[in-house]
Amino acid sequence: MCLFQYEDDPEPEERVPAGPLYVPARPGSAQVVVRLFRTPLGARTAVGFTTAERLVATLGAGQPWIRLSETALRALAEPLGASLLTVDPTLTAPPVTPTAATGPVTARDTAPVPQTPDTTARTA
Secondary structure (H helix, E strand, O other): OOOOOOOOOOOOOOOOOOOOEEEEEEEOOOOEEEOEEEOOOOOEEEEEEOOHHHHHHHHOOOOOEEEEOHHHHHHHHHHHOOOEEEEOOOOOOOOOOOOOOOOOOOHHHOOOOOOOOOOOOOOO
């Protein structure tokens, strides 16, 4: 963290335009729908990425996207209850269900529970 503040540095609470963003989307019947996400605390948020490579690294190559400005993304998301905008998120949760490559989880795939020796039943 820099201890000195310069005139061109924005304040932490000041909104700075992020520029054109790569925004995750879903194809709709007649239009494209912007995907909304949730923060770790459960608040709805719109998500945008500064590069297509960052979007692919986080959401995968099959994720459709559109280019939107920050103001356009905020205008689309705020009526839906998403007043937050997250730029370049990097943390994602692992898949909930097993993928086709790994197959279903079976009892033999789980680690056995270690047994502790019973030291109270010793006889002399």
